[in-house]
Amino acid sequence: MKCKGLMVILFLLFMLIISGCSNKQTDDPSKKTADSGKEETVELTISAAASLEDAMNEMKPLFEKENKNIKVFFNYGGSGSLQKQIIQGAPVDLFFSAAQNQYNELISKGLIEKTKGKDLLQNSLVLIIPKESDHRIKGFKDLGNFEDGKLALGTPEAVPAGQYGKQTLENMNVWKKIEKNLVFAKDVRQVLTYVETGNVDAGIVYKTDALTSDKVEIVEEANSNIHDPIVYPVGILKGTKHMQEAEAFFQFLQEESANKIFEKYGFIVTD
Numbered sequence: 001m002k003c004k005g006l007m008v009i010l011f012l013l014f015m016l017i018i019s020g021c022s023n024k025q026t027d028d029p030s031k032k033t034a035d036s037g038k039e040e041t042v043e044l045t046i047s048a049a050a051s052l053e054d055a056m057n058e059m060k061p062l063f064e065k066e067n068k069n070i071k072v073f074f075n076y077g078g079s080g081s082l083q084k085q086i087i088q089g090a091p092v093d094l095f096f097s098a099a100q101n102q103y104n105e106l107i108s109k110g111l112i113e114k115t116k117g118k119d120l121l122q123n124s125l126v127l128i129i130p131k132e133s134d135h136r137i138k139g140f141k142d143l144g145n146f147e148d149g150k151l152a153l154g155t156p157e158a159v160p161a162g163q164y165g166k167q168t169l170e171n172m173n174v175w176k177k178i179e180k181n182l183v184f185a186k187d188v189r190q191v192l193t194y195v196e197t198g199n200v201d202a203g204i205v206y207k208t209d210a211l212t213s214d215k216v217e218i219v220e221e222a223n224s225n226i227h228d229p230i231v232y233p234v235g236i237l238k239g240t241k242h243m244q245e246a247e248a249f250f251q252f253l254q255e256e257s258a259n260k261i262f263e264k265y266g267f268i269v270t271d
Contacts, residue, residue: 039069042070042071044072044093044246045094046075046094048075048095048096049078049079049097049098050076050187051123051188051189051206051208051209052096052232055264056096058261059252059257059261066252067252069245070245070248070249072249077186078158079102080160081186083095083103083105087106087111091239093240093246094235094240094250095235096120098123098232099231100229100233103233106235106237111237111239112237112238118233119231120234121262121267121268122230122268123206123207124221125165125221125227126204126219127139127140127204128192128195128203128219129202129216130198130201133202133217135149135202137201137219138219138220140172140222141172143169143174146178146202150199150202151178151204152202153183153185153191153203154185154191159185159188161188161204162204164227164230165204168204168227171226183200188205191204192213196213202219206230
């Protein structure tokens with residue numbers, strides 16, 4: 001009987017020890033995370049002006065290397081088109097515009113909180129021609145005597161570069177003379193392509209776009225006093241499901257490593 005009682009006591013002690021170990025493993029969330037070994041991957045979508053494409057593509061691997069659980073996807077286009085997509089409910093985490101108008105409208109509609117954004121970059125506007133051009137245009141004023149030449153311009157209603165270009169031509173009293181010669185494009189990169197391929201005789205693009213191509217020649221930079229300031233604001237969408245990760249990318253864009261890339265492509269980083 002004594003032996004049997006001792007065996008019962010030992011069995012109960014054994015069960016208590018097993019139960020304690022099991023509970024410890026279940027209740028320790030840090031161990032569960034360690035055992036799983038991987039954080040959940042978050043996908044960020046950034047709608048960015050087409051003129052930012054080269055700079056943003058270059059900094060993407062730098063950010064993802066520092067933030068291994070975040071994958072960044074870019075949606076490039078004209079700022080006006082991107083703005084409309086966001087208003088219509090496109091799942092976007094950050095908006096990086098090439099103009100303040102489109103950005104400010106999203107603030108007024110309550111889609112971006114003012115404190116979650118910043119005017120990050122500046123740019124300038126240039127007139128370009130193909131390097132092998134027969135039209136030896138020297139500047140914007142020469143467009144007034146363009147005859148049968150074709151000038152590519154982003155659609156002013158949707159493309160900020162087109163809006164700035166129209167302002168420049170109007171203030172130089174050239175717009176009405178050149179209007180019949182215009183070929184409109186969906187974004188500034190399409191303008192650059194038209195000029196590179198010789199499908200048009202000249203185009204108006206950002207200086208940063210012109211600097212990416214060895215197939216075009218800059219003939220004149222527009223005076224900044226004759227068009228609205230070219231400012232690039234960036235902000236986090238209120239509807240993002242990944243606020244922490246979106247803020248991490250927003251802060252990254254302001255770091256020295258990102259600034260160097262922007263400057264490499266000709267952007268002016270604001271203070």
